[in-house]
Amino acid sequence: MSESGRATLSVLRQGSTLRCIVPFILFAVAGFMLNASVYSHVSSYCGIAREIATFVSAAVFFALFGASMVKPSLIDRRLLTTVAVGCLLTAAVALEFGLMLQVPWATIVGLVCLSVASAWAATLVACALVSLPTAGAALASIAAGVALGEVAVVIHPALPYNIGAIEVLLCNLLVVVLMHPCAGTLLGEISSSEAPASLELSNPESFLHPSHGLFACVLLFSVATGYGLTLGEVDNAPASFGISAPMVVLAVLWMIISGSRDREDTLFSFCVLLVTGGLVIAPFMFYSDLSSANVLIRIGVRCFEMLVWLVVVAVGRRNPLALLPTFGLVRSLAALGTDIGAVAGHTTNNLVGTNADVAAMVAECVLFLFVALMWVGFRKFSFSAAICGIVSMGGVGYNEASGEKGAMNRVISAGEGLYGPVSREVPVAGEGAASVAAEDEPSQATIEERCRVIGQAHGLTEREIEVFAFLARGRNGQFLMDHYVVSRNTVKSHIKHIYAKLGVHSQQELIDRVEHGE
Structure with missing residues (x-):
């Protein structure tokens, strides 16, 4: 067993790690009961309720993405938990x-409210995982939990729909109660931080852009998830997949004990092969009564789900302010893709009894689209490289008056992300960073003079030198937009050219260069 494997296994005994394992078990049980008991009963009188609830879940996560990017102060932990x-x-x-009397509107209201609560429960889990003291603890929690x-x-065991509904509600409630205190400090500092939409302008490599391949990959696998979940349903309940458990356990054990640096990409290839x-x-x-197709898809998507959790937490450990935007967009696309896949699965099921040729055509269309898009878009895609490409912004929660570290600083100074070392602890390059970056500078004029010398040496234009000086004093993208009365794209273009000419990847690196006069 590798050294990293032994370290990961050792952290499983820690209390904080064990606490973060429990939500994955509760979510798995809740998902199973929701599909096998509740939805199978609801489909008899309101078949569209499942799709509505899943779509609402996608909308809630997209709202989380938008709020955390533009106005993180809206992410109030106490209010949202309430x-x-x-x-x-x-x-x-x-x-x-709704379930007892088979009332469609009441059932839809109940499932929609459940989707909202479940979304917040999952958000608390993501924050709690990022707040764990070590990367090994996060890896152990996710792998063991899945x-x-x-x-x-x-x-x-299979339960009646009324008992199943109670269990689903209790599972989500337990997750909220368990994770609320664990995620509190990090959520508090995120909500009081500067908007990532503003920071992203001057720190483009510290965030995953919505066009990043990760999000398209999540959407594709989620379509497969929905299709495999609904294909060949028995009494409107998912087909049996008992053999999937030992296969998932083996994949998890391999992830824990493997010392390979590209194990995440190897796992991704394994997932693609299984789903295909x-x-x-x-x-x-x-x-036939066999559920081999469902089992293969199930194993593939479950392993991929573990991989996505690892990626999201790795991003959050490198840049805590990128956690909620990344998590929100990932889960929104996952819910949307599941809805699309479920519609395709239901369509296939309906056609099997009437026109098997058309049903087979639908199945092969899903196969072709999955394989074609994977082949075209992800032949050279690397999860490990994508995460290692995230540039750390440093500690956001640093209190300059007291000198105390907040949760974000503890994440950054932990030393290791899930996919390699993170940067040293530095302040975020926002308004509050200016005094830290320039506290040893004699005057603002000195900064401007240094910026001019460095800028001319690297071929910056006059306007780029001006922008360079503002960035060196800790000004952010929003300030530049307001100062020059220009669009976001114009500012983004200026910053991109400056970073390329100077060979830096974040505002903090730029500030460091000015401090050292390089």
């Missing part, structure tokens, strides 16, 4: 009424 608990109580009443969650699903295999044999399973 809203989540209120939604769970509302869902309990609405589902009790594996144990799959085992819990396999051994969990499941889609290939899907048409042959239409008239």
